Amino acid sequence: MPIQINKSLIGKEYPPYAVTVERGKIKEFARALGDANPLYLDDRVGAASEWGDLIAPPTFSVTFRDETADTAAFLRELGTDISRILHGEQEFELFRPLQPGQTYLCRSKVIDIYEKAGRSGPMAFVVRETSIADRTNEIVATMRHITIVRL
Amino acid sequence: MKYAKVYFDDVTVGDELPALVKGPIQQIQLTRYAGASGDFNPIHQDDEFARAAGMGGVFAHGMLSMGFVGQAVTDWSGAGTVRKLGVRFAALVRLKDVVTCRGRVIAKSSKDDVNLVELEVWAENQRAEKVVAGRATIALPARD
Known part of the structure; x- marks a missing residue:
């Protein structure tokens, strides 16, 4: 008996949350990827660059999460748990690189939830979008995230 | 430029x-990426958990x-x-x-x-x- 996914979450917007990017976090992320680009790692190279400081790798904003939110709660509300989910698709749009010391405001929304038959059985696709704005409320990046739930 | x-x-x-x-x-890279990204899903760390979830073992x-x-x-x-x-x-x-x-x-x-x-x-x-x-x-x- 497959599990039921709670489609009433479509359109749900989550409370905005602020993230301040730490310099060490950018370096830790780049090193975890094995990416030694000096613009991610070398403060002096960053300072001499056109951005005046380090920049973050293009996928860095995947680290942004609401530290006050219970991430397991989203899965419970959806009607599933962490052992059933897979990452289906991911997209980043970047209007400006993310930089250390900056505080960004993130707004997430459930865009769509749909079901499809996969190779290994029925699956639900949960599409979420997050916009990332700087202090002047200008959108500097967006993320689109598709989670697959094995039903 | x-x-x-x-x-x-x-x-x-x-x-x-x-x-x-x-x-x-290597497992150590997945552990390191978990720490750097904040994604601590045990499916990438714990082989027993990943097998019990039907995934045949840990994956990246x-x-x-x-x-x-x-x-x-x-x-x-x-x-x-x-x-x-x-x-x-x-x-x-x-x-x-x-x-x-x-x-x-x-x-x-x-x-x-x-x-x-x-x-x-x-x-x-x-x-x-x-x-x-x-x-x-x-x-x-x-x-x-």
Whole structure:
């Protein structure tokens, strides 16, 4: 008996949350990827660059999460748990690189939830979008995230 | 040209990016990526948990492979050039897999002094199976 996914979450917007990017976090992320680009790692190279400081790798904003939110709660509300989910698709749009010391405001929304038959059985696709704005409320990046739930 | 490593004028549709080879994937890298990204799903750390979940054992975060693809692009074009990066996770990356990231220029366009290059990007394992497939858009400077 497959599990039921709670489609009433479509359109749900989550409370905005602020993230301040730490310099060490950018370096830790780049090193975890094995990416030694000096613009991610070398403060002096960053300072001499056109951005005046380090920049973050293009996928860095995947680290942004609401530290006050219970991430397991989203899965419970959806009607599933962490052992059933897979990452289906991911997209980043970047209007400006993310930089250390900056505080960004993130707004997430459930865009769509749909079901499809996969190779290994029925699956639900949960599409979420997050916009990332700087202090002047200008959108500097967006993320689109598709989670697959094995039903 | 302060940051980009290639000029828009020197890019031709059909050009291929140098391949970036990552791995073999080790558990320690998945643990390190978990710490760096904040994604502590035990399915990437705990073999028993991953087997009980029906996944046949631990596998890598999709975002690790996507990060590799991002590096393949920026190693070629320069950090800070990426405007868009979108991928589908096509197959699981397992421990000991070698991930090779590739890309190819599929279009160029210029509008309002912004020069964009569209890339097809993908990563494959040692059996030449695609594990990640998608698109990237980069902005490049033009020669004066």
